[in-house]
Amino acid sequence: MISIFDITLRLNGFPIKKAKAELQKIVNLSEQEYAVFLENKKKEIVDFHLENNPFYSQLAGNSTAKSWEELPILNKQNLQKPLEERLSKGYSKKTVYLNKTSGSSGTPFVFAKDKYSHALTWASNIMRFGWFGIDFNHSYQARFYGIPMDFIGYQKERFKDFLSGRFRFPVFDLSDAILEKFLKKFRTKKFDYINGYTSSIVLFAKYLEKKNIVLKDICPTLKACFVTSEMLFESDKKLLEKQFGIPIINEYGASELDLIAFENPKGEWQVNAETLFVEILDENNNPVPHGTEGKIVITSLFNKANPFIRYEIGDIGILDENSTPKKPILKKLIGRTNDVAVLPSGKKSPGLTFYYVTKSIIEDDGNVKEFIIKQTKLDTFEIEYVSENELVSEQIQKIKEAIDLYLEPNLNFTFTRKTVLERTNRGKLKQFKSYL
Secondary structure, eight states: OOOHHHHHHHHTTOOHHHHHHHHHHHHTOOHHHHHHHHHHHHHHHHHHHHHHOHHHHHHHTTOSSOOGGGSOOBOTTTTOSOGGGTOOTTOOGGGEEEEEOOOTTSOOOEEEEEHHHHHHHHHHHHHHHHTTTOOTTTOOEEEEEOOOOSHHHHHHHHHHHHHTTEEEEEOSOOOHHHHHHHHHHHHHSOOOEEEEEHHHHHHHHHHHHHTTOOHHHHOTTOOEEEEESSOOOHHHHHHHHHHHOSOEEEEEEETTTEEEEEEOTTSOEEEOOSSEEEEEEOTTSOBOOTTSOEEEEEEESSOOSSOOSSEEEEEEEEEOTTOOSSSOBEEEEEEETTOEEEOTTSOEEEHHHHHHHHHHHHTTTSOEEEEEEEEEETTEEEEEEEESSOOOHHHHHHHHHHHHHHTOSSOEEEEEEESSOOOOTTSOOOOEEEOO
16 A cells, blocks of 8 residues: 555655664664763763754854753743744755644744654554554544645645545534534544544544444544543543543643653653653752652753753643653643643642542533633632533532632632633643733
8 A cells, every 4th residue: 555644744845764763773772772862862962952952052152062961951031032043054044844833832933853853753653553553654643733724825734634534623612513513424434543632532422422422433543542642531531431432641742842652552751762762850950859749851862953951841740750852741730831830829739630620520420511710810620511401509609619728728710601712823732821
C-alpha cells in the first residue's frame, strides 16, 4: 500500500526515513549508553546555540564554560519577540517548520523547528501510536479538534485531513443535535482511532451514555482513543472506557516541543526521553527528588533553528520514583503554573483542585454536561455550567461544603447556567482561569 503520510512528509522536506532510523537507535540504547548519549546531546545543543544563536548566547551570557545548572531558565516571555531575532544562523522562515503556540498559557508566540527536528517529532508520534496498532499511513482517524472558520483556512485544514487520513469533527458546537450527527458518522465510517481534545471527547461519551450506546458496537473497527491538550480525570477515563469499549490513552505534549509524555501499553505515562530532556525543578530552579512536585522544564535535544533549552513550559508535575534517565515516568500532571488560585488566607492552590472537588459533586446525577470555574476576586468564584436542568440549592450547598473542607471556608460562589461554554479559538476548554 502507498505510504501517503510518509510521502507527504518527504515532499514537504521532512526526512522521515532518516528520523525513524535515528529514533530506533536511541530506543535500542542500554541505560549506560543512553546516559552518554544524553550528556553528549545536551552539550551539543547548548554549544550550537551559544555559537549560532545571538538571542540565546546573549541570554546565557556568552559563556561556553557554564555547567548545566547555571544555564538560564527560558520562559515564554523571553520568546515573545520577533522570530527573526530568535532564529539561528543559517536558518530562515523559508527553510524551517513554522507554527505558533495555542496561547492557552496566556502567552502565545511563533516558533520554528528545523526540518530534521520536526521529522523526529513525527517519528516519535508514529512510534508511540504504533504501540496501540495505529499506523499513520493506513489508519483512519476520527479527529475532535477546532478548525479555522475563514474559507481558505478551513479548506486548507480539510485538505491536510484528507492527506493525513482523518475525518474532523469540529468542536465549537457540541449540542445534542450536532453530537447525533457525529454518531451517524461513526455508524457509516470505518474509523480506526479517535484523537482530540479531552473535554469534547468526554462530552460525546456522555451523549452515548444517555443513549445507552457503546461506540465500538456501532463502529467495530475502532482500536483506541487518544486524548490530549486538557486534563483527563480518572472518572472521565472510566466513562470513556465504558462508552467507547476501547483503550483510552492519555498524551501530554506541546506544539513547540514534541509529545512530552504518552501512556504506554502498561498504563505508565512514559516521558519522551528520545528527543527531549525533562527536568522537575523547585522555585529556585533546583532539581527536586522523584516523587516531589515542581515546575516542568524541558530541553529540545535536536532543534537547532530555535533554542528550547531549559524551557519552562508553564506546567507543574511529578516524576515517578521508579523513573530512570532512559525511561522517566510522569506520575502526575497537576496543572498550569499560571492557573493557581490565591485564597484570602494566603494559601495557594492549583485551580484544578476547585474543578476536581466541584466535578465530583456536580456531575453525580448526569445533569451537568460540562463546566468551568473563574476566579474574579480573592474570595469570589464564578461557575459557568451547561446542563439539562438548573442546579438546585442542595447541589450548590454540597459544592460549598466540599470546598470548605478541601480548600477553605467563606469563599463566595455564583452559578450561571449557559447553553454553551466559551472555548479558545482552537476549540480547547479552559477548565479554570484566574482573573486576579
